[in-house]
Amino acid sequence: MKKKEITIGIIFGVLSYLLYIGYDLTPLVILGLLGYFLYVISRKRGLLNLANHQKVIENINFSFEDIGGLDTPKQELKEALEFLIKSSLVYKMGIRPIKGILLTGPPGTGKTLLAKAAAGYSDAVFISTSGSEFIEMYAGVGAQRVRNLFQKAREMARIQKKHRAIIFIDEIEVLGGKRGNNTSHLEYDQTLNQLLVEMDGMSTETDVQLLLIAATNRPDLLDSAILRPGRFDRQVKVDFPDKESRLAILQLHCLNKPLDKNADLAEIAATTYGFSGAHLENVANEAAILALREKGSVIKQVHLREAVDKVILGEKLSDRFKNAETLHRVAVHETGHALISETLNPGSVDQITVTSRGNALGYVRHTQKEEQSLYTKSALDKEIMILLAGALSEELFLGERSTGAANDFQQAMELVQQIVSTGLSRLGVISLELLPEKEFYYVCQEIIRELENQTRKVLQGKDILLLRVVEVLKSKEKISGREFRQILSKHGNHEETRTA
Numbered sequence: 001m002k003k004k005e006i007t008i009g010i011i012f013g014v015l016s017y018l019l020y021i022g023y024d025l026t027p028l029v030i031l032g033l034l035g036y037f038l039y040v041i042s043r044k045r046g047l048l049n050l051a052n053h054q055k056v057i058e059n060i061n062f063s064f065e066d067i068g069g070l071d072t073p074k075q076e077l078k079e080a081l082e083f084l085i086k087s088s089l090v091y092k093m094g095i096r097p098i099k100g101i102l103l104t105g106p107p108g109t110g111k112t113l114l115a116k117a118a119a120g121y122s123d124a125v126f127i128s129t130s131g132s133e134f135i136e137m138y139a140g141v142g143a144q145r146v147r148n149l150f151q152k153a154r155e156m157a158r159i160q161k162k163h164r165a166i167i168f169i170d171e172i173e174v175l176g177g178k179r180g181n182n183t184s185h186l187e188y189d190q191t192l193n194q195l196l197v198e199m200d201g202m203s204t205e206t207d208v209q210l211l212l213i214a215a216t217n218r219p220d221l222l223d224s225a226i227l228r229p230g231r232f233d234r235q236v237k238v239d240f241p242d243k244e245s246r247l248a249i250l251q252l253h254c255l256n257k258p259l260d261k262n263a264d265l266a267e268i269a270a271t272t273y274g275f276s277g278a279h280l281e282n283v284a285n286e287a288a289i290l291a292l293r294e295k296g297s298v299i300k301q302v303h304l305r306e307a308v309d310k311v312i313l314g315e316k317l318s319d320r321f322k323n324a325e326t327l328h329r330v331a332v333h334e335t336g337h338a339l340i341s342e343t344l345n346p347g348s349v350d351q352i353t354v355t356s357r358g359n360a361l362g363y364v365r366h367t368q369k370e371e372q373s374l375y376t377k378s379a380l381d382k383e384i385m386i387l388l389a390g391a392l393s394e395e396l397f398l399g400e401r402s403t404g405a406a407n408d409f410q411q412a413m414e415l416v417q418q419i420v421s422t423g424l425s426r427l428g429v430i431s432l433e434l435l436p437e438k439e440f441y442y443v444c445q446e447i448i449r450e451l452e453n454q455t456r457k458v459l460q461g462k463d464i465l466l467l468r469v470v471e472v473l474k475s476k477e478k479i480s481g482r483e484f485r486q487i488l489s490k491h492g493n494h495e496e497t498r499t500a
Helices: 004-019 025-054 071-085 087-091 111-122 143-161 186-202 241-253 265-270 275-291 301-313 324-346 377-398 403-421 437-459 463-476 479-500
Strands: 055-056 100-104 127-130 166-172 209-216 232-237 349-353 362-364 476-478
Touching: 004 166, 004 275, 025 265, 055 100, 055 349, 055 403, 071 087, 071 209, 087 209, 100 111, 100 463, 111 127, 111 166, 111 209, 127 143, 127 209, 127 275, 143 166, 143 186, 209 437, 241 265, 265 301, 275 301, 301 349, 301 362, 324 349, 324 362, 324 463, 324 479, 377 403, 377 437, 377 463, 403 437, 463 476, 476 479
Parallel strands: 100 209, 100 232, 127 166, 166 209
Antiparallel strands: 055 127, 349 362, 349 476
8 A cells, every 4th residue: 555655646746846847748647547548448348257257156056966976076075075164173173274176077077066066065155167267368367357256255255144155167277277388478377376376375264264166177287386285185086977877867867857667777877888977968858859859748768769879979860871782881881890799798789770870870889788997908809809890791791891990990990009008919018109110000900900800700601690680770770789689599590500
């Protein structure tokens, strides 16, 4: 305040002296008023933009029970929130308060929902914003927005007569990215520095306890200063849900929908490996839309299965096939995938379809019986053989391959590279940086050729069986895994007798 008063006094003294000696102050007054006007406009623009994008929720009617699955992240959050709820006891024990919780994980896994549930659990004012809202071309605007955000959280809590406030910043990597990467624009660094200052100033001795919760799917981009203890004290991993969690999420999203009594959500949960919570919500929504299109009163299992295909591959394109030859080739290709999959992993085929969706002319959906985080060499070999089977079926039973296997080959090569890089090839443990590129290429080609030969041996002599499945596919467009296995059991013995 003293510096401000001294500055005003000096300016007033200079202006008085210039006026005394007869200097025309009109240009200086105009320039001063113009500068002040521009300053006010830019400041209001920055603050109004932040205010427009801040979502303030005073009373959260949302709890952890409203979130399906995610048992481990929910438990970690509850434990951290106990320090906020019991702040007086924490202070007496001399425990440093938890200032920040960082939620990391893929998009759509429920990070925002967890933050909102945390506010409901702790009875706190909830202010939500995004990291991109703090970055502006005007110097100092981002830092000012950060200061106002923390000040606003305290004021809102006092107005609502609450002792806690939670600030949620989504896409924190935009605001908290590594410093020095934007050398031509220091606004990023100034904004991050202000956030660090505000977090360091958070204390249990104030009337309002603040907790900062941030979310990102790119934790590798964050500055190391923001991740150190004393700022973000907890890092909670929010990953894709497992089978049990997917079932819980589906049940939650189907509570307000008329579900058929014979609908089996457990089956849908088993066939949606790798789906996020957002994907599963979309499955339930698309199933309801399909039922409505058919003017049905309930959502049936066929609607749920169709919705899974739509979420994975996109809308059905019935006019993709221009001629019967293309349809026959796609049926042979997909049947080859299914035959190898069922031979190597019995019961793994869930559905075969030649219906065009998105960029896919056909598709074999697999049932993931046991979710794995580690794979052996034999398991990876099987996956590669399944991917190669489509093109090899075309080669064996149609005389030549087509361009339809491009995506299969790309995935197969990625798995082969994983085999080599993880020390599962004949080279043993290696360093990709030290391994010559030619040697890496030769080893990958060697693995591919060997697995191609193994796949070709499995497919040879199965022409009658394959053609039977192809004819059913061409007439029905899709067959279930159960029907596919019935065809195998019915015609498989005939194939073995003819081969012998």
